[in-house]
Amino acid sequence: MNIIIVGCGKVGATLAEQLSKEGHDIVVVDKKSAPVISITETLDIMGIVGSGTSYRILIEAGIEKADLLIAVTGSDELNLLCCLIARKASKCHTVARVRNPQYNDEIDFIREEMALSMTINPELETALEMERLIKIPSAVKIEPFAKGKVELLKFHIPEHSILDGMKVMDLSHRLQCKLLACVVERGEEVYIPSGSFELRSKDTISIIATPENAIDFFQRAGILINNIKNVMIIGGSTIAEYLAQRLSRSDINLKIIEQNLERCEELSELLPHASIINANATDRDVLLEEGIEDMDAFAAITNFDEENIILSLYAKKHSHAKIFTKITRLTYDDIIADMPLGIIINPQLVTADSILQHARTMENPTGCNVEVLYRINDKVEALEFYTGKNAKLVGIPIEELSLKPNILICGINRYGEIIIPTGKDYIEEGDTVIIVTTNPGLNDLNDIIL
């Protein structure tokens, strides 16, 4: 595909990197020359310095032949205007990042009227992800598939767990619940485990299971599952606002600590259920006084990475809470990985992932297109495909399929019924199939067979 990315910030750069790796032709447009120069020297893409809302610049970027335009500049209005101009200039799909909560309730109207293919609100997406994780505290990442009927759950195996030393094929019958282990991360290495793969403590493992089965599994595996009652959020940002709105529907006690008094008043007006504290959270006494020791979840989501890291480390030491740390600069991710910072929250990455998913689902040459895509990490992807008419693997038992290496079929959704497949199951037309793979860039179900 020919893709134009307007705005070469963190999100733009992540998108450009991933999409160009997948073989698309990328043109980036940014007003500043420095980011354009630096990105064109590391990636095989073209860069244009200029305003993305200028018709002339868009023509220069090849809008006439583009399939997709992604507007991810810092300003919502610029993004929308850019998409509007692009729509008038060509028939390409458009994606805009729109983050101002003011537009949030009207986003469907805007999308419809401006003929956008997609809008994305990074803060809202992040809040939704945090909400899922607060609801199942044992997992570090949860991604819904098959419209939420089955989930991909990622968690760490604690020391002295009964899972330590267990073979992957024994999981289901020893724990008496239907699930499939699909990815194991051990140190730097990532494995798609075969049946005889032996789990060890400290592995990070991803499983596919229905939500009910997942809860059973966590209980039987002895991975502690306390329902979260008390949540503390540091930093009254937009993410906090969205998250608080979502959590107010359940009976969770929420405390938001924010330094700016005006913002506190604003939040207090918006969120009657939450308690808003106006204080400097980096003050140890404030944290202790507000009861950090009794918290079940703690989220450091201020705008400063360094502050978030310190706060999370402190919370780790003084509580048993599940910890969320917002980190925007991922350049030092290998250092951060070694710190006990709990779950790393990165709105940029969330945005890039969603847009990537959209870009991939756009291509459907045979009708067997991608419906959902998640990047488990840089090396592994989980995808959900629709089985169209032209699918070659219909009706053949899975054990007889000659799959490409490093591909695992880990779930079949047949009209709402979830099948965690064994070798004897087979795929029918109309199914959606969940696949985990270390070969990134698949976009057709037929790509998985040799």
Next chain:
Amino acid sequence: MNKYVIFYIIGWILNIEAAFMLLPSICAIIYKEKSVFAFLITIVICLFIGIPLSLRKPKNRVFFAKEGFLIVALAWIVISIMGALPFYISGQIPSYVDALFEIISGFTTTGSSILTDIEAMDYCMLFWRSFAHWIGGMGVLVFLLAIFPMTDGESIHIMRAESPGPSVEKIVPKMRTTAILLYKIYLGMTLLQIVLLLLGGMPLFDALTITFGTAGTGGFAIKNTSIIPYTRYQQAVVTIFMFLFGVNFNIYYLILLRKFKESLKNEELKWYITIVTSAIILISLNIGGIKGFFKSIHHAAFQVSSIITTTGYATVDFNYWPTFSKVILVILMFIGACAGSTGGGIKVSRIVILLKSVRHEISYLTQKRSVKILRINGKKISNETARSVNLYFVAYMFIFTVSLLIISLDNHDFTTSFTAVASTLNNIGPGLEAIGPMGNFSNFSNLSKFVMMFDMLAGRLEIFPVLLPISLGISKIKGHKLTLPR
């Protein structure tokens, strides 16, 4: 520094050179020439070194501008060393230094020859010499980029180092597609010229070699008297194609996209056309007077196109032209062709930027508070580009001066020495006096020949890729000295 990537790419370059040498081998077989063995031996040597290097795929393929420059400089040196072998092994050029001079002159599309009797050479040797022009014109590494999937963005460093012009950019987002497009345009125009020459009744071998020389803006002819023996029609075809190959290839891409308006708006192209037409008119008037204006226009046009595009073919011996015309030709030597073409020289766009900077400086002297921006094609020239153009010019003058000083040791007359440097550093071919279009470079000492080989490479790769390995080498030697125990 990522040495493995450098070795890996050099390995591939050797394999490609071996493949290229199959063509002159076929030529030798057709003409039943014994010298085919020289090519076969060289092919074996190339593959013997190239295959082991290219098989060791480096795990870490990330590299930066430094490696890019080094790869390009090394690749050009390596292909020249190997490319000279057939001449030497077959004994057609007895001295290896001469053989090296000849092939560097070929690859860099210079066209300066040390041969005293070109027609005595085997056909396959003449073919290889001319084919070297064609390979070197668009660049070996650009060719490698076209056939070789390098997915990383770093490949832009290679293209920047090899392609001429102050600011090299891709024409489409992907490096490989860009390289393929450039080669498609190059190949298309080459084929067109061959067909037009054949239609004019030129023998196939002549049509091929002359077209290779024109396409790469090289200038090796296969006759002692350059292009003089051919018909007027054939000369006119060569004139037009020399001019066309001196134009920035991006413009042809725009034409292919049917963006005619945009392609005509190009400022460099306008300047290029203006310079060429005014030079033709001035020379025609100078050599033919007002009466003989139209008579002399044919030869004036041929020589002007040949010199400004740095090809170096000739239809007359311009040594006998009046001084005014000769001076115009020398000026054209320095100006050179457009950026992004196959031609050499300083490049029209650099000259335009330099002149604009001068005007800018003058207005700054008188009005210190005025803020003005340098523009080309209506776009701002970044300070980076302006600075690099200025520095390029300084480095160019420096190399020119030092080369002239060393070559003057041979004690040729001033015009010969001066134009010898101008001709090699700008990749033209002939100069004036002893090295005029009918002369050759055989009378220079080996030292001078080495200096000129360096000049040819520096001219083709635009100086900095050639200077970088030297500066790295010097700093390495210095570094070793510092660590020596006292």
